[in-house]
Amino acid sequence: MSHQRSRSRWWRLGLGLAVAGTTGAATLAASGVPVAAAATAELPSYQVRATGVSDAQAAALAKAFGIERLSRSQDGSVRFADEKGFLDIPSITVGETGKDEDGNPTVGSVLDEEALARLRPIDADKALSLTREALTRAGLYPEQARPTVGHTTLEMVDAKGEQTVSAALDTTVSFAFNLNGVPYEGPGAKVRVGFGPDGTVTQLSYSTRVLVRGEPVRVLDTEAGRERCAKAMRGAVRIQQADYAYAAPALDAKLDRIEPSFRCSGVNVDGSAAQITFVPAAVDAELPEVTPSPVPPRRQTAALSAPGIQAYGVVDVGSEGTGPCSGLPWTGTNLASFNGQFTSRGIPVEFSWLNANAWEQDFKDPTYGGDDSNWTDHVDMTYWQGHGSPTGFSFSGCSSNDDTFLANTEARWGNGDVEWMSLFTCLVLANESGGQRWWQRWGDAFDGLHQINSFHTVSYHSASHGGTFANYMLRTPFLWWNKPMSVRKAWAQASIDDQPASVVWATMGPVGPGGLVNFDDYFWGKGSVGPDVPASSLTGWWYISGTS
Template identity: 35%
Template sequence: MNARIGYRQRTLVPLTLLALAACTNTPPTELAAQNTRELPVFVLQDSGVGAEQVQRLLEGVGVTAKISQADPSAPISYLDKARFMAVPSRTVARGTSKEGEGPVIRQVLDLEALKRRRPLPAQDALGRALEALRGAGMLPDTVSKYVRAEPRAEYSTFEATDRKGNVLARVNLDTHVLFDLRLSVADGVRLTGPGAKVKLVFGPSGRATQLYYGLYGLEEAGSVAVLGAQDAQEACAKALSRGAQVNPERVTTELLYYVPNAQGKLGSVKVTPSYLCESRVTLGDRTLDSRSVLIDAATGKPRFNARPAPGRPAPQIAQNTPSQNTLEPQRLGRVDAGTEYVGVSQGLGGSQANAGGFTNTMNARGVPVQFHWGDFSAWESDFKDPSRGGNDRAYVDDVDITFYTGHADGNGFTFPGANDDGFLEYTDAVWGERDLEWLVIAACGPLQETEGGLSHVQRWGPAFRGLHQMLAYATVSFDNTSEGRILAENLLGIRILWFDLGAKMVRQAWVEAATQTQPSSVTWAIMGPFGPGYTHNYNDFFWGKGSTSGDIGSPIGFWRVSGPS
């Protein structure tokens, strides 16, 4: 059970509409004329935090790593690859992959040792984090006069189940100290984004295993008139309804400031107020939670805009004949990737850049991206097993890793167009029989613990037929432009000015992407299989970046790890 200490629930702006049966078509310029409130505009400045302070902070939380040099415009990021999210395992065999992609190992989970694991208590973690931040002069409300912070602590959890979903062990892994950041002006409006986040994670020993410190100095630079509650709701309904049906009365909004990563651009990045838009949306015959989107609080325009994706030829295959519905394989025998996204076709302006960041980074680092399809060119059949009438052997199951971003719930994820039924249901999926090791679903799911009365194991367990890991979320998440890039950089390894960040384990790379793009209220989740003797894929690196486990074709159970972003 999560421990929440000093946590203030998110406040939603009260919303009422007398009558609104359909999404408004009011132009942003007309909405702007109805602005009723002035809020400050800020310019991002140097936080004043230097290399010596960062070193004191690291030492204060038990980290012996040394920084190479300091860039005041870069967030501080540290992760202990040996200890972060670690579970007791031992290596029992080594070999090579059947496809020649690199060395493999076989590891088994020590279930009894796992059950004995005890995390650092929440109160102790809070005390250590605050003491270290204070000693380094890095408490958020000390660094920025406009910021006040409310700390809280939560746990990440690891669960082992049998293939029927019966829980064999459920333990708290690490203790996360998180800070809810608000302005000390403008009625305490919330701050979010990679430039307004402080997070420390402690392992059972009390040593920090992850640290993210993204905080800038703020300088007022005028003010802007923002939309009132009713106008904001109408603007949000319009933004969410692109390609979807939205009940405007079900739309909720929150006034906040989204602070980006301003690396290299201090003094020129302006931060203006936004409205966070959330709602249930209907896509075809499915109603599900939309990814949270941001609009400019003054104009009502979406914060992230993109062009419709290029078209894709219609499939030249016979209908309702699975034997003909299976295309020829593409590039089996090499390490490669694939990307698909749902963007402006269903109201998500960030998806195109998000997926593009993954594709561009993988290609640039020597991992060819076999396919990159977006919007109406992203097809459900690319993810669907041939036994269900799909073509995954030629696409998703013909590459080593696939990145998808769009809409999802606990039962699956969406696609526009009419090439199939528009929703990849868990019953449509069988992955890893051919090639796929890692599947990333950057959406609002689909790893919710339960959905429709079924556990995650009952829903997604049958899809694992060689698939090593599904990396996703278990809650509503934010539309954004950088998950894919950050994930790829951490899979393959990069060097930034603060630290030399070598390649991370696949699960760690995903958690780092969630940490740097999502607020801490969003829960990331990762699922994988157990083989006989509790062999597992939990500690995989991407091919060529470290040890990778072999395929588990017939799982006897599953593991799931989750925690706050």
């Protein structure tokens, strides 16, 4: 295959992000030292010798980690999440609490404080030792990759912001990969292990390719890389950095070659952090021609109410996002992947607005001149993709109805229908920013809303996160596996699959009277759902976050 054909194919695949790991033949450096532009005119390419693990290797992983049943996907990846132990928060069910606005029964639960106090997650040294021993026994330890130890953490505050709970729930080991000192990131380079407090494995991801060093590729310097990033993002993003990297698409992208890229990061015109994207670094690579699709006028969706009229009674979802107009090429594909999981199961997608049809007022409460009661707060879940910041998310470059930035102070969600606001954007749930904690920025957005799912860090652009997230929530059990996940666990696992280890996902929710919490809401019809907590009944908030 020629260089040009290889690069063209890479672009057509897009990046449904995750990190491609390697085993065996690839040369990996753990230093992570960036390559200086002035010191090199070439970077190596890498040939793909094998993709994923074999059935025998998957069996060896299961035996080494003590996992009774471990399924290997068709693409050769292994993903395991223990039904109970994965991201478990001890809680006590207190019984039915009535019905929601659609007439669905709700079940209340409260934090089991005594059980939480007994949790003692294993320390970093033990987690590293257990991981090395198990992966070595399976013959799959990535010797030159860099392991990092972290914890999934739970924090709770009362209505005055006084911390009532701070606890680690598990211990995780994630590997960061490099090729010859250059970061190697994406869904195809993922090794992550999660341990419960008793040392048992509660989560395992292994998604890698076997690579061998190939012929060199002449690359642009980083200044020219910034120009290429800006061009690829259609000038919608002010590029701050263009670092050399290798992109590792998910294993179902049938690649035979990995070539050097630039990892593009920056901000858009209103200062919102841009989702990170990749562009090819080769001197002779060509960016694809992007012809903007015509934007048809928005229409009122029949299933939605006329303005000012509340009409519920159906389980439904909606999606919105900014795509090429904000420099994000794969948003339309990602929204379609989310939508498709619901429509294939007969659940209506009442609206899906992209680019100029995605409006800020769809997320803004009527108190502030918005129209969310007919759109994002008129469905049970809304999924969004675009650029964001700790205080909101951006429509800049795409639409200005009625302005270009949805601020946290303009959001009041759940006084209509929405239970779960899932925001695939950067930094919205940053633990602290500008002297304000997560609850100070977003606590007032909860007025019946159950959860905001988003990220503590900058996220990477994706063509498939939405579909992965939806599938984990909606999937149908088969024998002992494939059971649906709760909403927050589905968000976490989709982000683990899709994002590099440096990305931290997060979920927050309200605490109601008597300590009612909805940690473990399932999507309707897949398990229990907690009650709405109106703003007038809030007694605090909870926040859970962890590494991808």
